[in-house]
Amino acid sequence: MSHLEVEIKNLKSEMLEMFLLVKSQLEKSKESLVRLDKDLAREVLVNEKRVNGFELKLDRDCENIIALFNPVAIDLRFVLACMKINSNLERIGDIAEGICQFVLNIKLEPEKKLLEVTRMLEMYDTSILILKEVTEAFDKEDTGLARSVFKKDEILDEINLNANQAVADFIRNNPDRINQSLYMLSAIRKLERVGDQCKNIAEEIIFYIEAKVLKHKSKEQKQE
Amino acid sequence: MSQKLEAKNVNVFYDQTHVIKNVNLSVKANSVAAFIGPSGCGKSTFLRLYNRMNDLIEGFRKEGEVLLDGKDIYAKDLRVEDLRKKVGMVFQKPNPFPKSIYENVIYGLRIRGVNNKKLLDETVERSLRQAALWEEVKDNLKKSALALSGGQQQRLCIARAIATEPSVLLMDEPASALDPISSSKIEELIYELKTQYTIIIVTHNMQQAGRVSDTTAFFYLGELVEYDTTKKIFMNPSDVRTQDYITGRFG
Structure with a gap:
């Protein structure tokens, strides 16, 4: 194995660590929100510093590979894709942190009914599933799996679209829960962004493996 | 842009050895084409077809056509001397003649019998300017070319090659024996020269091929794998062999 291949392999395994770290942040943010577990929320905030530090390290690794090895073709595409995916993952980390900030501000455990009408848990589970799938697509270089993310993201869009009405109705019936309801709506907005970040990651995986640029393409074109 | 050089179904043999296998390749005017590939892949042999430098090699045989401006350069009525006025060549190692800088540049004109002092002076200045060497040697034109540094000698060879006003420049690893600064000067020069010449460069330096050329041809075992x-x-x-070669995963 050439020196560059070793560097690329190391970069990939570190990227997978970043994927797992961010997924764990998102899962913990879900638990902390559903159970109003403020300790867990604080843990996510502390770990966010690790996510940020890891992002900087991965960026530096990518820069070093470009500067020292002058990669071309699939190697270059891989490093360029990693730089972008790294930044997408860091943003997902920010989203988990943002939701945990809400948890620290909420006084009462979220109403079951509110979670139900906003389809919050479905939103969370779908986001985590999508993140898991792009992780696997990245690991196994599976562009078919990466493409399946575009379809699943539609579920998040749909829940997000209906959330306004659901929250408005809930507030009408539970005027004492306005604060909590608004936090929940913001959390849904944030989770919708997780789907967008995962779509960007899927596009980068396809760029790296197939050398196809899917940015700004229609849903149909992305499936081709 | 028109096609300056065209190779059609070209095969080359050295005795029984088939060294170039059915290659078709066109190079547009005023562009730079890089030939890359592992040692012994046929890229230098192919380069030398363009100025018929293989002709004297024993056992050399060519099939197919090589065209310059649409005309077969292997046609019986074509004089090799005339072809080489149009196709200049620069080699891996700088090879100035043991003469003054001035005489090196005008060597081609002298053997064509040009003696007009004004014309020779103008040619020397123009060629050395184009080769980005004029400012460094203008006060020492009578100095021996062998006293120049390796990088300067190579630029002098380029000046000598362009003094006869060819339309094509062939370069066989022109910067491989030079330090990075001299090498980058040659690369800058190639970039400048392509406005007036069609250039083909053989190089083992991938980054150099990437920096200087508009098109790249990858040769492997005498085949043109990808152009x-x-x-x-x-x-x-497009071809996995090209990818393996340029990413260093070959063999």
Whole structure:
């Protein structure tokens, strides 16, 4: 194995660590929100510093590979894709942190009914599933799996679209829960962004493996 | 842009050895084409077809056509001397003659019998300016060319090659024996010269091929595996052999 291949392999395994770290942040943010577990929320905030530090390290690794090895073709595409995916993952980390900030501000455990009408848990589970799938697509270089993310993201869009009405109705019936309801709506907005970040990651995986640029393409074109 | 050089179904043999296998390749005027590939892949042999430098090699045989401006350069009525006025060549190692800088540049004109002092002076200045050497040697034109540094000698050889006003420049690893500064000067020069010449460069330096050329041809075992724009070759080559070679995973 050439020196560059070793560097690329190391970069990939570190990227997978970043994927797992961010997924764990998102899962913990879900638990902390559903159970109003403020300790867990604080843990996510502390770990966010690790996510940020890891992002900087991965960026530096990518820069070093470009500067020292002058990669071309699939190697270059891989490093360029990693730089972008790294930044997408860091943003997902920010989203988990943002939701945990809400948890620290909420006084009462979220109403079951509110979670139900906003389809919050479905939103969370779908986001985590999508993140898991792009992780696997990245690991196994599976562009078919990466493409399946575009379809699943539609579920998040749909829940997000209906959330306004659901929250408005809930507030009408539970005027004492306005604060909590608004936090929940913001959390849904944030989770919708997780789907967008995962779509960007899927596009980068396809760029790296197939050398196809899917940015700004229609849903149909992305499936081709 | 028109096709300056065209090779059609070209095969080359050295005795029984088939060294170039059915290659078709066109180079547009005022562009730079890079030939890359492992040692012994046939890229230098192919380069030398363009100025018929293989002709004297024992056992050399060529099939197919090589055209310059649409005319077969292997046609019986074509004089090799006339071809070489149009196709200049620069080699891996700088090879100035043991003469003054001035005499080196005008060597081609002298053997053609040009003695007009004004014309010779003008040619020396023009060629050395084009080769980005004028400012460094203008006060020492009578100095021996062998006293120049390796990088300067190579630029002098380029000046000598362009003094006869060819339309094609062939370069066989022109910067491989030079330090990085001299090498980058040659690369800058290639970039400048392509406005007036069609250039083909053989190089083992991938990054150099990427930096200087518009198109890149990858040769392997005498075959032209892939020929495309340099951007395509270095970002997304079509053939897995090209990818393996440029990413260093070959063999």
